Amino acid sequence: MNHIHVRIHRWVVWWIYVGLVGGVVALVNILGRHLTRTEEQTFIILGILHWFLGGFVCWALEGVQVEPPPHLAEQQPPTRTTSGMEWHPASDFLLPGRGKRLLPPKW
Numbered sequence: 001m002n003h004i005h006v007r008i009h010r011w012v013v014w015w016i017y018v019g020l021v022g023g024v025v026a027l028v029n030i031l032g033r034h035l036t037r038t039e040e041q042t043f044i045i046l047g048i049l050h051w052f053l054g055g056f057v058c059w060a061l062e063g064v065q066v067e068p069p070p071h072l073a074e075q076q077p078p079t080r081t082t083s084g085m086e087w088h089p090a091s092d093f094l095l096p097g098r099g100k101r102l103l104p105p106k107w
Contacts, residue, residue: 006067012054
């Protein structure tokens with residue numbers, strides 16, 4: 001099952017909110033008031049321009065990006081040094097949380 005990741009910039013979400021609120025206000029004014037034909041056409045043209053310009057700006061500035069999911073790195077077997085001894089980073093010998101050691105200190 002493949003998933004995709006969609007990255008949406010914050011300003012794109014705000015542009016959508018402003019467009020929805022403006023559309024509701026325009027719809028209430030068109031249906032609830034007795035507007036002239038010119039005023040109705042002005043509301044509709046402004047709404048179309050808002051969505052068209054919003055889409056163009058989002059495309060131009062890559063405001064919405066669809067990406068494949070990142071692949072998790074597979075566990076690699078421990079590497080061996082030239083002397084044949086197995087090597088581990090120091091963090092392998094620390095307990096998670098408070099940094100307590102699994103091995104006693106060398107003295």
